[in-house]
Amino acid sequence: MFILHETIRPSADLRNHYNEVSKQCREDKEAVIITVNGRGDTVSIGYEEYKRMKARIELLEILAEADEDVKNGRVIPAEQTFGDLRRILTEDGT
Numbered sequence: 123m124f125i126l127h128e129t130i131r132p133s134a135d136l137r138n139h140y141n142e143v144s145k146q147c148r149e150d151k152e153a154v155i156i157t158v159n160g161r162g163d164t165v166s167i168g169y170e171e172y173k174r175m176k177a178r179i180e181l182l183e184i185l186a187e188a189d190e191d192v193k194n195g196r197v198i199p200a201e202q203t204f205g206d207l208r209r210i211l212t213e214d215g216t
Contacts, residue, residue: 126171130155133163147171
């Protein structure tokens with residue numbers, strides 16, 4: 123299971139302690155919630171964590187679409203799919 127720890131910090135910390143906030147995001151792999159006037163405003167995460175999160179979301183979207191296809195009967199036999207792929211690959215290779 124994916125668990126991302128969170129820390130809440132005021133926007134002044136982002137201005138005055140950027141390196142510390144950045145390290146918290148990168149090395150500690152924490153999401154830092156930046157507040158303005160005591161209310162959540164933005165969230166900062168490390169770049170590597172962002173890429174992992176984005177990949178997870180994209181995969182979940184693909185799986186949700188596939189699940190919807192199955193529920194609505196939009197499926198074909200695997201043999202046909204692999205046959206179509208072989209034909210495409212053969213046509214591209216010549």
